[in-house]
Amino acid sequence: MSLTIKLHISNYPNFQTFSPKNPSKILPNYIYQTNPLLKTLKFTSSSSMATSPLSKTAIKSSLIDPDGGFLVDLIVPETERVLKTKEAEKLPAIRLTTIDLEWVHVLSEGWSSPLKGFMRENEYLQSLHFNSVRLNDGSFVNMSLPIVLAIDDLTKDQIGSSLHVSLVGPNGDFVAILRSVEIYKHNKEERIARTWGTTAHGLPYVEEVITPAGNWLIGGDLEVLKPIKYNDGLDHYRLSPNELRKEFDKREADAVFAFQLRNPVHNGHALLMNDTRRRLLEMGYKNPILLLHPLGGFTKADDVPLDVRMEQHSKVLEDGVLDPETTVVAIFPSPMHYAGPTEVQWHAKARINAGANFYIVGRDPAGMGHPTEKRDLYDPDHGKKVLSMAPGLEKLNILPFRVAAYDTVAKQMSFFDPSRAKDFLFISGTKMRAYARSGENPPDGFMCPGGWKVLVNYYASQQEEEAKQPATVSA
Amino acid sequence: MSLTIKLHISNYPNFQTFSPKNPSKILPNYIYQTNPLLKTLKFTSSSSMATSPLSKTAIKSSLIDPDGGFLVDLIVPETERVLKTKEAEKLPAIRLTTIDLEWVHVLSEGWSSPLKGFMRENEYLQSLHFNSVRLNDGSFVNMSLPIVLAIDDLTKDQIGSSLHVSLVGPNGDFVAILRSVEIYKHNKEERIARTWGTTAHGLPYVEEVITPAGNWLIGGDLEVLKPIKYNDGLDHYRLSPNELRKEFDKREADAVFAFQLRNPVHNGHALLMNDTRRRLLEMGYKNPILLLHPLGGFTKADDVPLDVRMEQHSKVLEDGVLDPETTVVAIFPSPMHYAGPTEVQWHAKARINAGANFYIVGRDPAGMGHPTEKRDLYDPDHGKKVLSMAPGLEKLNILPFRVAAYDTVAKQMSFFDPSRAKDFLFISGTKMRAYARSGENPPDGFMCPGGWKVLVNYYASQQEEEAKQPATVSA
DSSP states (O other), rough: OOOOOOOOTTTOHHHHHHSSSSSSHHHHHHHHHHHEEEEEESSSSOHHHHOOOGGGGGGOOOOOOOOTTTOOOBBGGGGHHHHHHHHHHOOEEEEEOOOHHHHHHHHHHTTTOOOOOSHHHHHHHHHHHHHEOOTTTTOOEEOSSSSOOOOHHHHHHHTTSOOOEEEEETTSSSEEEEEEEEEEEEOOOHHHHHHHOOOTTTTIIIIIIIIIIEEEEEEEEEEEESSOOOOOOOOGGOOOOOHHHHHHTTTTTTTTEEEHHHHOHHHHHHHHHHHHHHHHHHHSOOEEEEEEEBBEEEEEEEOOOOOHHHHHHHHHHHHHSSSSEEEEEOOOOOOOOOOOOHHHHHHHHHHHHHTTOOOOOOOSTTBBBOOSSBSSSSOOTTHHHHHOOOTTTTTTEEEEOOOOEEETTEEEEEOOOGGGGGGGGGGHHHHHHHHHHHHOOTTSSSSOOHHHHHHHHHHHHHHHHHHHHOOOOOO | OOOOOOOOTTOHHHHOOOSSSSSHHHHHHHHHHOOOTSSSOSSSSSSSHHTTTGGGGOOOOSSSSOSSSOOOOOOGGGHHHHHHHHHHHOEEEEEEEEHHHHHHHHHHHTHHHOOSSOOOOHHHHHHHHHHEEETTTSSSEOOOOOOOOEEOHHHHHHHOSSOEEEETTTSSSSEEEEEEEEEEEOOHHHHHHHHHHOOTTHHHIIIIIISSSSSSEEEEEEEEESSOOOOSSOOOOOOOOOHHHHHHHTOOSSEEEEESSOOOHHHHHHHHHHHHHHHHHHHTTTOOOEEEEEEEOOTTSSOOOHHHHHHHHHHHHTTTTTOOGGEOOOOOOOOOOOOOHHHHHHHHHHHHHOOEEEEEEEESSOBBBOSSSSSSSSSHHHHHHHHHOOTTTTTTTEEOOOOOOETTTTTHHHHHHHHGGGEOOOOOOHHHHHHHHOOOOOTTSSSHHHHHHHHHHHHHHHHHHHHSOEEEEEO
């Protein structure tokens, strides 16, 4: 499970020990050492950055180029909206699930640039077999998760030989047109095996999305009729990659480091984020900005819901654990696969498109327990290893990190010190939730009080809700 | 099952219709059209070839460069053999299975160049996730199958912290030293799921090799004490990549097209190989050589054994179905995975190292029936699609081909003509084996008489063998 505080960097000792004075010389070397297989420098592709990270004049919205060279924007211009909506009404229609709509959102704003719509078979096969897609110039962009739309036999029949189809949201609104469609087989077993490395029953995304889905996939170019909104009071957090890039420019960031999470922020996370900032300053960057980037799409039932997490994140900033001046909090609209080393590549790739040139990766990213065996589904170190070798992520600086744990002597979260192992307490996500559920306090210094209160209140309200439900009689 | 004669090229119409006069202009265009995703030219990397395929002076052993730039040769020089064998005797030993030894053979001769031994974890993870491995210069070589050595807990304990280990063959001989070893977990479920796209029980290589194997993998640099020999009367067919390259040079080949097979050659195969040669001549090549390259390692129980196949192939050449002047018959020593689109990449990549710059791919390469469901395990078209998009195979010319079937009017194998579909008969591998087993003749023109007789004799001797066995009583 992933609200873990075992942050790991032991394989990458250089991150902890070097103290460079001349960043333009040191950074490439450091980066190379995190990734012994890559002799290519993992450094921003912007040449002005590479030669002079210190110069204010070098700052651009392109700290890092979007995959494919430009940000894909699939939202129809307002002037064409009425006309295209009328066209959509006349086309064979596909009814989207809530999670399909999350993918339309992801695609529409260019998180998955250079994808211009749901994958056709060539893209799907490359994603499944190579975790990357080849561009026309022969280079690769990373693309580790299939971004696909499933349809059933009936819908396939209704589409017939129509070149274009319309996509209708769960509430009946026309959402998009999918153009020049291609329909191909949805071999669920193969998709699941190659994406998760297991076909065991109980994978949340599989149970929720793939198993109930149709036996066909439909790809095509997407034209989204208007921006996707959720009207849940959190839309102001949903900044598009383009808006994020503008925000980083406005703040005059000379480095952006992204932190992906789907759990409440505890002081172990904060230690790591603040430590990363300190090290970037040591490297010579003048204004590194943190992108605190909680995932906003589908999560499994026992994860903390998005609204509670956003409130918790606010408190972490209010309580001064993270500095609002140097932190951008925004929602990453993707659904969660819990596909470990395969998914962490998607998490990193999408942040390239949002303008982050540094990506923090910890223990067992996007991992969970094996659904049927008593073990982690993935080797906890594979995520960072796979990420550091993944095709198409060369321009991103991967920052793997070491284990943090609760230091019972210092009474705070600290990087684990093996020479006094007995002083450290590892608090798992399960344990943290148990604390919050029981109303018991975790050790002092585990999480800021304001943030902790949000969790306690959430679990208390949950228990009240449960108490109100009629008791179910077990058979 | 794969002794199929459904050869397919419908997605690649250009191969059937063009008739170029100026090969240096036409070939790149043709090749590009077989692979719409690759704008890079799929042409030999030798610049003299690219500008003048017609010039005899341009012919080199490097029609195509080995992966990584040079052929790996892991066999210890004879002068060092005694010394290294003595060293091996003192090291902790790993006992190899027959199939492990086949992989030592494959590695030792450079079929898997630039691999220098069994994969360490970084190579294993890249193979599993990306079907390719990144070189120091940032480029990729294809590497779709994990080439790994498994050990059990006891062997791991015996190795302890030893830096080097020795490998001992099934008959007790010291075979090799594995240097600077790295031991890591063998997550069988994940390996199987990502390699085969299924975890269904009954995959031949899984049952035979992976399930009984230990829970650890050991990687390292291999030093093979002497060339691997089988003493089965077929060693003269086992030409190394280096020997094959020399043979192509000797014959002054200006193109080499490889045909991978693990089944008897019927006239549908022959039609295709002869047609390929004709087309290469049309393109302007003066001396295209066919590498008829049966797989010699592990195959599943109901495949025709290697010695029978080699005898059958000889008859096909004797009977004049293929021209001995322009054909090299050799054994490819790899074991068979039956892993479809994943494995066909290995089959192609290994032939790059052997000097082939054209690779023929048909319907459902390396495929088989799903072990537990009534369907093909893989989409029959995925093999050629995945192959044509695979990272690291850009320099290889992929030749996908169309369906051939028995033409009941012409009484011969012909390319399928949909306008008179009813005239064609598809003879599956299962059906062919049933003919041979019953002693019944297949339709005239299906296979040359000499080749057919080899099969009939084999199945007759099988039945005699079976008749000699004591009857088993079913429970």
